[in-house]
Amino acid sequence: MTNKVSIIGAGNVGSIVGYSLAMQGLAHEIILVDRDTDRAKGKALDMSHAASAVRSHSIVRAAESYEDVRGSKVIIITAGFPRKPGMTREDLLLKNAEIMKDVVDNLKSVAPDAVIIVVSNPLDAMTYAALKIGGFPRNQVLGMAGILDSARMAYFIYEKLGYGAGQIRASVIGGHGDFMVPLPKYSTVAGVPLSDLLSQKEIEEVVERTKHAGAEIVGYLKTGSAYFAPGKSTAIMVEAILKDSKQIFPCAVLLDGEYGVKNVVNGVPVMLGSNGAEKVIEVTLDPCERELFRRSTDAVKEMIDVLEKDFFKEK
Ligand SMILES: NC(=O)C1=CN([C@@H]2O[C@H](COP(=O)(O)OP(=O)(O)OC[C@H]3O[C@@H](n4cnc5c(N)ncnc54)[C@H](O)[C@@H]3O)[C@@H](O)[C@H]2O)C=CC1
Numbered sequence: 001m002t003n004k005v006s007i008i009g010a011g012n013v014g015s016i017v018g019y020s021l022a023m024q025g026l027a028h029e030i031i032l033v034d035r036d037t038d039r040a041k042g043k044a045l046d047m048s049h050a051a052s053a054v055r056s057h058s059i060v061r062a063a064e065s066y067e068d069v070r071g072s073k074v075i076i077i078t079a080g081f082p083r084k085p086g087m088t089r090e091d092l093l094l095k096n097a098e099i100m101k102d103v104v105d106n107l108k109s110v111a112p113d114a115v116i117i118v119v120s121n122p123l124d125a126m127t128y129a130a131l132k133i134g135g136f137p138r139n140q141v142l143g144m145a146g147i148l149d150s151a152r153m154a155y156f157i158y159e160k161l162g163y164g165a166g167q168i169r170a171s172v173i174g175g176h177g178d179f180m181v182p183l184p185k186y187s188t189v190a191g192v193p194l195s196d197l198l199s200q201k202e203i204e205e206v207v208e209r210t211k212h213a214g215a216e217i218v219g220y221l222k223t224g225s226a227y228f229a230p231g232k233s234t235a236i237m238v239e240a241i242l243k244d245s246k247q248i249f250p251c252a253v254l255l256d257g258e259y260g261v262k263n264v265v266n267g268v269p270v271m272l273g274s275n276g277a278e279k280v281i282e283v284t285l286d287p288c289e290r291e292l293f294r295r296s297t298d299a300v301k302e303m304i305d306v307l308e309k310d311f312f313k314e315k
């Protein structure tokens with residue numbers, strides 16, 4: 001049985017996902033799909049050479065058509081426009097929904113059972129769109145953001161402390177936007193609570209910087225957004241699914257009553273396995289955290305309402 005993974009969108013993020021998987025030798029076959037076929041071909045060849053250099057058994061190929069995706073266990077969707085300075089992720093909503101429709105319509109017939117990881121922004125709304133367009137069960141479609149946002153928070157904690165790198169566990173739930181919910185209470189350094197190491201003011205600064213980390217990078221790069229940490233964070237999800245590891249990661253899923261929310265995608269801890277989102281974990285939130293989470297789901301709900309009104313009704 002081969003582990004086949006397909007990546008739709010061989011741009012910046014898709015390339016890092018493919019490269020990470022190829023370097024780890026996690027997938028036997030990695031298929032790159034892009035509407036710019038030459039981009040996919042060039043990157044596939046380059047990644048195959050890199051895999052060969054490290055004697056990884058992964059083979060990376062560019063798809064000639066969606067037929068090449070058939071048999072994939074996991075499919076990552078990174079196709080979509082990235083934002084530029086001055087834009088919010090929400091500004092990409094309708095343009096990227098069109099792309100999502102094109103991609104998922106193609107995937108439905110060739111890979112109806114694959115686990116899909118959505119990366120395109122605005123993340124939570126695009127995950128909802130993929131679920132709705134494909135008519136998939138909710139365990140089959142996940143969004144990547146929580147691992148990235150938590151990693152960013154961990155790094156900003158390190159910056160404040162100046163020690164503890166590699167021992168910091170940070171926790172961020174909620175949507176992948178300005179209303180994400182960093183949880184300092186569930187963040188530790190080698191098991192030591194953050195509140196024993198940083199002042200309240202320092203913790204608040206970490207929280208604010210985490211929320212705007214994506215925009216900070218867009219401001220530096222100017223032509224697009226982050227891709228190393230997003231790509232690696234996605235590869236971590238792929239690994240858990242391929243290995244059926246049953247590990248818990250923060251991921252975007254369609255909530256079905258958990259946290260008192262229904263029919264909205266938002267980031268929460270999820271157990272990942274070969275069936276995708278195998279269990280949604282409910283963390284106990286205090287009233288203030290619950291209110292922040294509610295605001296976050298409201299922000300996603302607003303985008304879903306726009307999609308329902310201006311996108312799905314037209315289709
Ligand atoms: N969830 C997250 O945490 C993150 C999400 N993103 C999002 O991921 C998406 C991709 O970002 P980048 O890779 O930096 O962009 P990029 O512009 O480098 O790559 C996008 C690729 O998608 C391809 N594409 C567009 N329409 C397509 C279609 N219909 N079929 C196949 N391929 C198509 C383009 O040709 C391009 O190669 C953006 O929407 C970005 O906002 C980026 C970073 C983090």
Ligand SMILES: O=C([O-])CC(=O)C(=O)O
Nearest residue numbers: 083089121214215225226
């Ligand atoms: O900021 C962006 O537009 C890309 C993204 O989602 C991130 O890096 O968190």
